[in-house]
Amino acid sequence: MSWQIPRVAVAVDLAVLTVRNDRLQILLVERAIKPFRGMFALPGGFLASKEEDLEVAAARELAEETGLEPRPLHLEQMRTYGAPDRDPRGRVLTVCYLAVVPNLPLPVPGGDARAARWTPVDAVLNSEVAMAFDHREIIADAVERARSKLEYTTLGAAFCAAPFTISELRHVYETVWGHKLDSRNFHRKITSVDGFLVSTGERTKRDGGRPAALYRPGGARLMHPPILRSAGSSPWAG
Amino acid sequence: MSWQIPRVAVAVDLAVLTVRNDRLQILLVERAIKPFRGMFALPGGFLASKEEDLEVAAARELAEETGLEPRPLHLEQMRTYGAPDRDPRGRVLTVCYLAVVPNLPLPVPGGDARAARWTPVDAVLNSEVAMAFDHREIIADAVERARSKLEYTTLGAAFCAAPFTISELRHVYETVWGHKLDSRNFHRKITSVDGFLVSTGERTKRDGGRPAALYRPGGARLMHPPILRSAGSSPWAG
DNA sequence: TGAATAGTGTCTATTAGACAATATAAG
DNA sequence: CTTATATTGTCTAATAGACACTATTCA
Structure with a gap:
């Protein structure tokens, strides 16, 4: 051959x-x-x-x-x-x-x-x-x-060093997609996806502002239903 | 080199x-x-x-x-x-x-x-x-x-010889995904996606039943929002 | 106290899914 | 008419997005 x-x-x-x-x-x-x-x-x-x-x-x-x-x-x-x-x-x-x-x-x-x-x-x-x-x-x-996979997988967590906060994860989404997301809706959505995040029980020590809960990536790879990037976003200001 | x-x-x-x-x-x-x-x-x-x-x-x-x-x-x-x-x-x-x-x-x-x-x-x-x-x-x-791409692209039309009916397209989805879809909701969903289907103006000649409108693939490649396969389906009987 | 950030609750418009009803064909 | 398939309409539960409000820290 x-x-x-x-x-x-x-x-x-x-x-x-x-x-x-x-x-x-x-x-x-x-x-x-x-x-x-x-x-x-x-x-x-x-x-x-x-x-x-x-x-x-x-x-x-x-x-x-x-x-x-x-x-x-x-x-x-x-x-x-x-x-x-x-x-x-x-x-x-x-x-x-x-x-x-x-x-x-x-x-x-x-x-x-x-x-x-x-x-x-x-x-x-x-x-x-x-x-x-x-x-x-x-x-x-x-x-x-990468932009596409943020929608329907847990790839976003790979941008974050564990442990990380939900704000850090949201910042990844905002940066990769290029537009702002509503922090409150994002929080609710992300925490409702089974297996995306696992709470460490720890919290950040902030320099002003309420401490944030810390998470590490869960085992889930797919996110269902997805977070779609096109809808309901404000233009990026940063 | x-x-x-x-x-x-x-x-x-x-x-x-x-x-x-x-x-x-x-x-x-x-x-x-x-x-x-x-x-x-x-x-x-x-x-x-x-x-x-x-x-x-x-x-x-x-x-x-x-x-x-x-x-x-x-x-x-x-x-x-x-x-x-x-x-x-x-x-x-x-x-x-x-x-x-x-x-x-x-x-x-x-x-x-x-x-x-x-x-x-x-x-x-x-x-x-x-x-x-x-x-x-x-x-x-x-x-x-293929199963995944049916969700968020117009790949399904590639299984159909043009011109085709919406029933034929639905049959593709049902066969690839392995479960039945509601024909009426599918019809409404598919026809609402801009650029998925282009009506030919023709109709089938059926042997019983109302003739179906014939379509050919439109230019769109992505379908947004997607049709998700997990939710709302009856078990496959065929 | 005020500023800052985290997180929860609530309202509403939209959408998905169930399913009734109507339309148009062949026997 | 009956049967069969297509297509439209309607209702409802779930969801996404907007946004008020509460919680917890530092200065």
């Missing part, structure tokens, strides 16, 4: 999203080598060996390129990009993964990690950042996937 | 779904060659050349293996499967596509087409059919994807 079958290089790329400074941001690396040198790209790389599993490669790249540990709360395969001309070096298929992480300290360049930086997705989608390959379209897909 | 990068064989597989004889069915081919010979598999195959686009390969395989023409109303990339041991011949990555087609005449084997047959997905998922590779899991993913 190995005679005339074409074999292609396979890469794994990561769209790592977080909410940081009131903006949805994505982790980018500056390319140090030739095609698109000096431009920005998604962290990723070729399979380490012919036997490496895709998910393993994705987790490895995330750690290698960014120093991010422990593993993200959420890592899912998104889509495979395979246009014949997407890489000037030749045919490269890239299997893209969507990762969602809390607002972590910026990884320090050096060592194994390349220079990785958080960049607001708006800047990328508005073409204010020079992107390598077809990575701008990939990022657009990733953002839309 | 071509020195130590591992290169792998890339295949494209198709999960082609239709509604036929009141059941959700999938197109399978019987394997004529060695790994898993005599077992059933999804139609598909390796990239024809190192330059072939993935979507093009998917469309080509569909025509080649099944004789199905013209192209399906719906063809979308679903997921890439890449477990290192999923193919005993060596590392093979398969990019899977979900296709949805109307109830077409069974393709005739012979010529370019291999022996392809429609098989109820229940039989596959209940392990009543011997499946090659990891194709049973792929089919489970495809079925879940």
Whole structure:
């Protein structure tokens, strides 16, 4: 079976999203080598060996390129990009993964990690950042996937470091969707979804204002019925 | 860039779904060659050349293996499967596509087409059919994807040959979801979604019963708000 | 006390689901 | 007419969204 079958290089790329400074941001690396040198790209790389599993490669790249540990709360395969001309070096298929992480300290360049930086997705989608390959379209897909999944899954919790408050979770929704939500209706809705949040019994110590209850993610992955983003929202002011 | 990068064989597989004889069915081919010979598999195959686009390969395989023409109303990339041991011949990555087609005449084997047959997905998922590779899991993913997409997209129309009636569309929903829907509420809901259906002005000639209005698919791809499958349904009797 | 944030209660417009009633065909 | 299917209408329970109000902290 190995005679005339074409074999292609396979890469794994990561769209790592977080909410940081009131903006949805994505982790980018500056390319140090030739095609698109000096431009920005998604962290990723070729399979380490012919036997490496895709998910393993994705987790490895995330750690290698960014120093991010422990593993993200959420890592899912998104889509495979395979246009014949997407890489000037030749045919490269890239299997893209969507990762969602809390607002972590910026990884320090050096060592194994390349220079990785958080960049607001708006800047990328508005073409204010020079992107390598077809990575701008990939990022657009990733953002839309994340926005959509907030509606009907518990993905939002993956943006929050546990334990977190309902306000923090709402802030994630508002930032990713780009518009304000009513805090009281959001509170009622979220707490009514079975298995989304588990109360820790603890409360925040605030500097003014009533302390908020702290939660960690529950086991539920799907939210039913969903929170739909289109209806009943005020325009974003932040 | 071509020195130590591992290169792998890339295949494209198709999960082609239709509604036929009141059941959700999938197109399978019987394997004529060695790994898993005599077992059933999804139609598909390796990239024809190192330059072939993935979507093009998917469309080509569909025509080649099944004789199905013209192209399906719906063809979308679903997921890439890449477990290192999923193919005993060596590392093979398969990019899977979900296709949805109307109830077409069974393709005739012979010529370019291999022996392809429609098989109820229940039989596959209940392990009543011997499946090659990891194709049973792929089919489970495809079925879940289709069930889910009926909720919030206009995918259901892709199961119907235009022009079609609202009853035919409802029958698709009932068959894919496995439970009855209220015909009157369904009618009201579907016709209220802007761009889902376009009336042709024609009506069916029935053999008893009021003639039904005929529609063709509108341009809309998303349905908002969605029709959720969990709520308010009577158990399936057919 | 006042400012700030968390959380609960209430009202209303909309929607989903059950189901009655009417419309239009074939025998 | 009866049977069969399509389509419209009506009622009701549940839900989403707006928003008043209470609760609990800090200064």
